[in-house]
Amino acid sequence: MTGGEREEEREEERREERPAGPRGPRGLLALLRPRAGAGQIAGGLLCLVLGFAVAAQVQSTKHDTTFATARQDELVGVLADLGQRSERLRADLRDLEDTKAQLERDAEGGTALEDARERATTYGLLAGTLPAEGPGIELLIGDPGHGVKAIDLLDALQELRDAGAEVVQVNDVRVGVDTYFLDGRNGVQADGESLSAPYRFLAIGDAHTMTTALNIPGGLVRTLRGAGATVLITPRAKVTIGAVRSP
Amino acid sequence: MIALIGLVIGVALGFMLQPDVPLWLEPYLPIAIVAALDAMVGGVRARLEGIFDEKVFVVSFVGNTVIAALIVFLGDQLGVGSQLSTGVVVVLGIRIFSNVAGIRRKLFGA
Structure with a gap:
């Protein structure tokens, strides 16, 4: 049971003892009148903490909204995805670097010619001009x-x-x-x-x-x-x- | 009045200092805030009905926040954290609405 419900229970107990509070705008004015007391100060302090927490939370939500709210398994998925992609890209990079090195090595253009022939074969197969x-x-x-x-x-x-x-x-x-x-x-x-x-x-x-x-x-x-x-x-x-x- | 001043000062302090929410507190702070809001609205209603008691307010405020955070913590341990926090927010939201309805009836008589 939470504290608020307890409060409601007490409310039931006291209804007979105390008269109902002031109604209407006068009630609001009475609410705003400062009353000193240890309890009041404690309430004020709690409200201060609440305001502080609200402001802090609002600030932190404003900072990063994309990943802050994501749960752990989602983040793990995103990370795995990125890892795979970077692995693939790295492999691509290695291939291209190999090709570049080969092309640079033979000045006569043997590799380039071979490359071009290979590509011509592939395209021929796709276009249907080669058996x-x-x-x-x-x-x-x-x-x-x-x-x-x-x-x-x-x-x-x-x-x-x-x-x-x-x-x-x-x-x-x-x-x-x-x-x-x-x-x-x-x-x-x-x-x-x-x-x-x-x-x-x-x-x-x-x-x-x-x-x-x-x-x-x-x-x-x-x-x-x-x-x-x-x-x-x-x-x-x-x-x-x-x-x-x-x- | 003191509570209102405290609230304003707290918000101002928060925006001026721009504190970082510690990581371990991050999942629980929003729920705790909603619980505290519920307690605060409940306090205003009790005050309007003339049955406000500082002790009850302080206890319910602290109790609400701690229990709300505890439920979410327990949910996280059990693997149902997000569902449980949704549930807590729904329950607290309903309570806030009913408390605000009480305040409205007291203030405007409608």
């Missing part, structure tokens, strides 16, 4: 009922891209950033070329991630099977993508 090879999956969509539309193939492609497929080929068409699917008179067209069932997607990337992404409940495989198609996913240690796009 590629690597671990991935083969996704075979059989379409006995002619129920597979362009939108389904686009869904399949997007699902593969989301799951981290780096290089994708559909039948004989190498997929690029601007690849489109179109419902034509004789089946689906991709980038202007007619595709015929079964549609065979070859994708290079993490086989496990892509398989999981395709198989999620209510996902692509379920939708395609609902449309009457057969779906077969085969992870491969080596997928060879030979089709290229003209630059």
